[in-house]
Amino acid sequence: MTADNVSKFAGIYVAMYSAYDAKGIVDKERVKRLARYYASSGVKGLYVGGSSGEGMLQSAEERKQVLEAVLEEVRGELAVIVHVGASSTRESMDLCIHAQQVGADAVSSVPSVYYRLSEKAVENHWQHMIDSTNLPFIIYNIPQTTGFNLSFDLCKRLAQQEKVIGVKMSGESTFELEQFKEAGGDDFLVFNGPDEQFLAGRIMGADGGIGGTYGVMPELFCKLDAYFREGRFEEALQLQHTVNRFIKKLLGYPSLYGACKYILNLRGIETGEPRLPLLPVLPEHHESLVQLNEDIRAASLNYLS
Numbered sequence: 001m002t003a004d005n006v007s008k009f010a011g012i013y014v015a016m017y018s019a020y021d022a023k024g025i026v027d028k029e030r031v032k033r034l035a036r037y038y039a040s041s042g043v044k045g046l047y048v049g050g051s052s053g054e055g056m057l058q059s060a061e062e063r064k065q066v067l068e069a070v071l072e073e074v075r076g077e078l079a080v081i082v083h084v085g086a087s088s089t090r091e092s093m094d095l096c097i098h099a100q101q102v103g104a105d106a107v108s109s110v111p112s113v114y115y116r117l118s119e120k121a122v123e124n125h126w127q128h129m130i131d132s133t134n135l136p137f138i139i140y141n142i143p144q145t146t147g148f149n150l151s152f153d154l155c156k157r158l159a160q161q162e163k164v165i166g167v168k169m170s171g172e173s174t175f176e177l178e179q180f181k182e183a184g185g186d187d188f189l190v191f192n193g194p195d196e197q198f199l200a201g202r203i204m205g206a207d208g209g210i211g212g213t214y215g216v217m218p219e220l221f222c223k224l225d226a227y228f229r230e231g232r233f234e235e236a237l238q239l240q241h242t243v244n245r246f247i248k249k250l251l252g253y254p255s256l257y258g259a260c261k262y263i264l265n266l267r268g269i270e271t272g273e274p275r276l277p278l279l280p281v282l283p284e285h286h287e288s289l290v291q292l293n294e295d296i297r298a299a300s301l302n303y304l305s
């Protein structure tokens, strides 16, 4: 990993939702409109097909369609990292090869889920993906959903490879986050996962963040990152408090993604409902989401003026 790569990839990435039509079928035009919405928000890039993107709930064919739509819209304008994690190594490799063919900037993956795998098995799973293309690879560590926590030693071993450029750390320990930076060295990128502690992650060494709630407030996260870079920590903390009030509310709905998608809908960006088993919001939630959308809008205007 070179310093060039660091400057190419460090920054704020929206973990993008997928867009479906009213029947729940992937809608490429809607995906494009959503990608376009972020292109003017100041973010560095998009993380496609991750937790928020519901990649794990889609067929490989659908995942390819979503990625193609995103790239057709913002290729060269935004950095596009695509999550290729799947249960079988074979499917992940297929998604990696596709990502390279269509021009994604990097691939990323969680461990295989469902089976309880040894560290050796997870390493081998990731290595097959790394070897299947020339693309940079970003480890996705999210122990609270996968049950597998990346160790310092495995991080260090993987980071020695040129193609392994970073880790998305969605575990909540900022100590472990700091240790991944230590394991990988200066040129190894660490992305903060938990949006609620973005500032803490940045202070402990993260080079940027990849987050789902950024999708409804990208400008606020870009501003928070700017405050951090400028050393304006008190203002950064105040802004983190502000976004956390919004995140806390978002987490109170039947599903976080359903709430975020409804807010996007209020802004004229239709993405359909989250895919089951993730629950949509109900009519009784609409009024409070209209209010939340207005509050986010007011905060964005306030911070950007």
Ligand SMILES: CC(=O)N[C@H](C=O)[C@@H](O)[C@H](O)[C@H](O)CO
Residues within 6 Å of the ligand: 015, 051, 052, 142, 144, 169, 170, 192, 193, 194, 195, 196, 210, 211, 212, 213, 247, 251, 256
């Ligand atoms: C567990 C999970 O999905 N974490 C996401 C990414 O790492 C975050 O972006 C959260 O969605 C966000 O911090 C809200 O809790």
Ligand SMILES: CC(=O)C(=O)O
Residues within 6 Å of the ligand: 015, 016, 047, 050, 051, 052, 053, 170, 193, 210, 211, 212, 213
């Ligand atoms: C939230 C997040 O980072 C993801 O969608 O993977």
